[in-house]
Amino acid sequence: MNATPYPTLFSPMRLGPKVARNRTWMSAHATLLVKDHVFTDEHVAYYAERAKHGVAVITMECMAVHETSLPYRGKALSYDPRMVPQYRKIADAVHEHGALLLAQPWHRGRETNSVASGHPVWAPSAVPCAVYREMPHVMTVQDIDAIREGYRLSARHAREGGLDGVEVHSMAHGYLLNQFLSPATNHRDDAFGGSLENRLRLVMEIIQATREECGADMIVGVRINSDDGHEGGLRPDDWAEIAARMTASGLVDYVSCSHGTYLNRMLIYPTSPESHGFQMAATRKVKQAVDKPVVGVGRIVTPAEAEKHLAAGDCDFVAMARALIADPEWVAKAQRAEAEDIRPCVGANWCMSSIFAQAPIACIHNPAAGQERELGAGTLKRAERPRKVAVVGGGPGGMRAALTARQRGHEVTLFERGHELGGQVRLWSRAPSRTELAGVADWLEGQIVKAGVQIRTQTIATEDMLLADGYDSIVIATGSKGLRHGWTPLRPEKWNGAPVPGTDQPHVLSYMEALRDRIAPGQRALIYDGLGGRQAVVTAEYLASQGAQVEFVTWLGQPAPDLAASRDWGKTYGMLKRMGMRFATDLELVAIEGPTVRLRDVYTKEDVVREGIDTVVLALGAEAQDGLFHALAPRRAQGLDLRLIGDALAPRRADSAIKEGEAAGRAI
Known part of the structure; x- marks a missing residue:
């Protein structure tokens, strides 16, 4: 057998009391395969599919340690004893293929609301989340005791369920323990606030409780940030010190690093075109501060990228979520030196959009994601009669x-x-x-x-x-073919009737036509969005990149609201604003008269006119x-x-x- 082009990636490494067969790690991510707050047979197939094709370590999706951490009904409860037999099923399936399996107990803290749980949001201090904006209940000492015991019970269930270890979460992504650690969100004046020692107190108590339940023969790790990425938050040097204190306790076998909070979620699961490996500089600081294996993430999608960061000493394991959603056979293909056959993660975040819609995990171009039992590897059968x-x-x-x-x-x-x-x-x-x-x-x-x-x-x-x-x-x-009739869903009665006057002129294009053509630099373009999805923003960006002066107009209350599902609305909106784009909302298209575009305010019915427009682009949907x-x-x-x-x-x-x-x- 020829030597692998990825020698570091495919070298084994000790992980506490156990050995990982290579340096690949499937990091935790929501699946919405949960039923009645416990894992299912779909989870068994989902994780086994990745283990079968060579992933060394799998951290299952995060599970709530307390009833106050229930962002939606499809969330598993690690403190529920019903999880134990489900753990055993998954562990048996994963261990059959030689992978290690970890639980990830977690609490969202302020980064949720009370709608699904029916309980107030808990946090160390009364600081609302920028996304959910619900004022939290300030946790009492009794509440803190309950959270600590929730983590302890979660670790006990992991042991009873035959798992290899526990990854203590909530220190990354602005979740509850991150809220205790960060001076931006912890304004307490008791034993859990103020100094770093006090802010770290609950974390260390939870790690201690986890180790006591797991014992010496199970892995105990922590999931932290290596950069919160916002003013007043914890930055790389802060996290390096925190990681050093945790590992110095002798209770922790590894440190897994990520980035971001809900103030800047594109640091957690960024869409394209975020640079691959963007978190590694900060992760390297953590690695230099500890003497335990460090797991790194950050849009690493190819074996060559993984090998580069491992060989450079940025981290000891490379963790992937979306890349392994896109192709469960990623590791096996890399090991066979067939990297060109790996179905690439393209950073579309359809996996996030699917979860946002309360649907099971999905991928923009892996139809088997979340349906491994029906569509996974080995399920495709030869036809009885070739046609x-x-x-x-x-x-x-x-x-x-x-x-x-x-x-x-x-x-x-x-x-x-x-x-x-x-x-x-x-x-x-x-x-x-x-x-x-x-x-x-x-x-x-x-x-x-x-x-x-x-x-x-x-x-x-x-x-x-x-x-x-x-x-x-x-x-x-x-x-399909892009529509040019000019009507939005505001006018269903006109959808198949006479078009908006002027939409048949040669300088009026559908968004598909605009993407096929080039536009002369300096032209004034108006793109009219009737959909609220990605079609208009992609077209607007393309026109602006060609040198056009672009105004983005929509009848909706904000541009492209559907991008909230993929979590990149702010990122995309900011990008277009930096390109010089102007925006106008609440406007219906009335007529196009040569270079003049007539609009009308949806609510006040006042007329609005844009003049000197060279190109009008309509994003109104398409016709089959x-x-x-x-x-x-x-x-x-x-x-x-x-x-x-x-x-x-x-x-x-x-x-x-x-x-x-x-x-x-x-x-x-």
Whole structure:
């Protein structure tokens, strides 16, 4: 066997009383696979899938140590004894594949509200969270005792459940123990406030209780920040000192570092284009201050990046969440020197958006994420009878359908009318902050080429052509076309009637058309957003990057509110403002008269005029391009297997197209 190109990454390392087989670590993240506050068989499959493919250490998602830490109903309770048999199931499945498994007890403190729990928010001091803005109850000594005992009980259940260890959380990300540690949020004048020794008191008592329950044969670690990232918070030197005090106690086997609080959540789970490994400089300071293994994170998505940071001594383990959501086989592929086959994390944060919608964990281009029992590795079966399959449309849904059908043994031809594959993903990746999104198309294209799919670009597949060529199955993935009628959902009665006057002029474009074209520098562009999603902001960024002077106008109360789901609204809004963009809200489009755009205030009905506009771009949604499907539909009665997927079925998102492509490929 050839030597691995990642020698440090694939070297074992002692972790307290146990040995990790390599330096990869799956860090904790919410899944919403929880039912009735306990883990499920879906969790068993989810963690086992990553263990099976080589991950060395898995920290399961954070679990509440007390009833006052319940941000939503899909949160597990580590103090509940019902967790013990579930731990045993997961531990058995993970240990079968040689990975170590850890629990992560946690408390949100002020970074939640009382809606789901029915209890007041607890915090060391009456300082509200910038996101939830609910005034906390100032914890009494009795409350502090209850939290300490919640951590103790959580550690006891971890031992009873056969886990390898416990990672004490809440010191990172601005959660409860971070709130005790930081002078920005701890204004107490008792034994738990003031000096660092006092602010560290509860943390050390919890670590002591955890070690007492775990004993010497289990791993005890801590999850901390290496930088809070905000004024008045704890910075790298502060965290290095805190880590040194914790490890000097002899109670801690490792330190896992992260960044950020809810004041700046893009430091916790940043979207593209955050630089990969952005947390490592601060993490290295912590490593230099302790004599225990240090775990580092921060958008590390390739084996080469992981090896670089490990070899440089920035950390001892590399932790990943989103990269392993995107590809559970990341470690195995890296070990086989097949890094090019790793499905990349592109920083889209669809995993976050899914959780925000109270849906189980998902990935923009891994349809099996959260559905490992149905769609995971080894579940795809060869077709009993190979068929001749045509897939029409080379976007992500069409490529996924072609790949899955080919992997099942079918003879597959993919038709694309354009000169390149990738559909709207290619368009969106033209915006500077979304260039990584092209990884979705690049990976799928590489896989279908390797699988032997026949690819015919610059080819319009017609009804006659497809029937003449004798295809048994046809998948229609012809996508959608941007709307230009000018109406928003405020006017449902006009949606399919006469368009807004002037929207048929040549300087009026749909957002898809604007992303395909280049714009002359210095032009004044107005983008009108009727959706509130990412379409308009991506297009606005692209236009501004071309040198246009852009105004962003919407009928909504704020620009692009849907970006709250992926947690990057503030980051994106700030980026566009720094690019010189102007914003106007609460305005309905009334008419476009050459360079004059007429708008009307949604609430006051006052008219507002913009003059001297060179280009108007409309982000109003899209229309399914399903004509070929309907032309072929009568042939179903003669035995043609015909399927409609993606935007051609209903214009939505790339993840929907890919899931439907996977389902179509499996069903043929």
